[in-house]
Amino acid sequence: MDHRIHQVPQHALQFPTIKSHESKQSSISFKDILSQEQGLKISKHASQRLTERNIQIDDQQWQMIGEKVREAKKKGITDSLVVMNNAALLVNAKNHTVVTAMDRQEATSRIFTNINGTILMND
Structure with a gap:
């Protein structure tokens, strides 16, 4: 029986790195978390449409609307299509x-695609 210590090659000690679910969570920025807490973000396009x-x-x-969107998520x-008395929002x-x-009025003559949920709001 040989009791001497043997040198192990360096490449044999390397372990594969495992990407955990936690690493995805750390990529969420503080700005994203803050905006979720504060409410909905409005895209530039949507902002223009609301004004026009x-x-x-x-x-x-x-x-x-923000609460209902969180529930839907x-x-x-x-x-989602959010239908209100005076407006419809994607x-x-x-x-x-x-x-x-x-x-x-404009929304009644449209076909909405690429949505997988509808939120009906009572104003």
Whole structure:
């Protein structure tokens, strides 16, 4: 029986790196977390549409829409149509961002694609 210590080659000691789920979580920026807590983000396009079409949504309505979008996201919805009395919004629930907006008259003559959920709001 040989009791001497043997030299182990350096390459034999290297272990494969395993990407854990935690590393994905650390890539979320503070800005993203803060915006989720504060409410919906509005894309430049959506902001222009809200202004052009004179769509008025008050803070309380925005807060309620944000809550419903968070609920939808928990149910696996990624892109949602939010239908209100005066407007329809396309919202990316995954990014918590309003993508576009239109008034209800305009929305009634449209076909909406690439959505997997609808939120009906009572004003």
